[in-house]
Amino acid sequence: MNVLLINGSPHANGCTYTALNEVAQALNRENIDTEIIHVGNKDIRGCIACRKCSQLGKCVFDDMVNEVAPKFERCNGLVIGSPVYYASANGTLISFLDRLFYSSNADKSMKVGASVVSCRRGGNTATFDELNKYFTISNMPIASSRYWNMIHGNNAQEALQDKEGLQTMRILGQNMAFLIKSIQLGKEAFGFPEKEPAIFTNFIR
Numbered sequence: 049m050n051v052l053l054i055n056g057s058p059h060a061n062g063c064t065y066t067a068l069n070e071v072a073q074a075l076n077r078e079n080i081d082t083e084i085i086h087v088g089n090k091d092i093r094g095c096i097a098c099r100k101c102s103q104l105g106k107c108v109f110d111d112m113v114n115e116v117a118p119k120f121e122r123c124n125g126l127v128i129g130s131p132v133y134y135a136s137a138n139g140t141l142i143s144f145l146d147r148l149f150y151s152s153n154a155d156k157s158m159k160v161g162a163s164v165v166s167c168r169r170g171g172n173t174a175t176f177d178e179l180n181k182y183f184t185i186s187n188m189p190i191a192s193s194r195y196w197n198m199i200h201g202n203n204a205q206e207a208l209q210d211k212e213g214l215q216t217m218r219i220l221g222q223n224m225a226f227l228i229k230s231i232q233l234g235k236e237a238f239g240f241p242e243k244e245p246a247i248f249t250n251f252i253r
Contacts, residue, residue: 049228050081051125051160052116056141057088063166063207064088064129067199067217071127071164074221080228083119087112087144088131094143101151113147121154124228125191128179129164135171137178149182157187158240160227162220164197166207172198189231191224193217 053072057064065084072082090112100108107113120126128145130137149156161183165175176196183190193216201207208214 049079049124049232050083050122051075051127051224051228052119052123053082053084053127054116054129054141054144055084055086055088056128056130056138056144057086057166058138058140059131060086060089062131062204063199063201064131064164066201066204066207067164067166067197067213068127068129070214070217071162071221071224074218075225078222078225078229080124080225085116085119087116088138088140090140090144092140092144092147095146095150102153105153107147107151109147113144113151116144117148117152120148120152123159124232125160125162125224126183126188127162127164127224128182129166130175130179132165132167132171132175135174137165137175145179145182149186155187157243158231158235159186159188160191160224160231161186161188162191162197162224164199164217164220166199166201168200168202172196172200189227191220191227193220193223 053068055065075082130141163179165172195216199207199213200210
């Protein structure tokens, strides 16, 4: 079992990494393999809605998105970490996620998702809500903790002083491990829910 953790901060070892690393260590203690991938400093353009991915099986722009897509398809869980910019996630991360989720044709059902946000002071709950929407549109259960998954600080050293935030990350990792293991047992015992064919309704006729 493995979890992919996406660092959407431009800083490889900053506050967002500090939070993600705390989650990863908790997962590792539960015998869940982890990999943290840094995308926040990469040159990643947004989706242009060309829909070529439906023909190619991957995004038409051959960059970090196509590198990560096979790992996303194989993982049991995904953690998305972002700093807060104007009460929103990092723009590079959003471009990455839009294309990753849209171009990946693999079934995402029952992969466990979690989002983690870091900020100096505010805007974290709006960013947290924004990131969770990628999971809820993809049949992915969301792991929670004892508080919203956020950490405060202006640098990694300050983030390490947020003891409540670090505890929130550890509990998130434990809960995520439990969910992944429980879903695996449920799949073996009962199978996944039967899927209906997708229905698309447009409101402009």
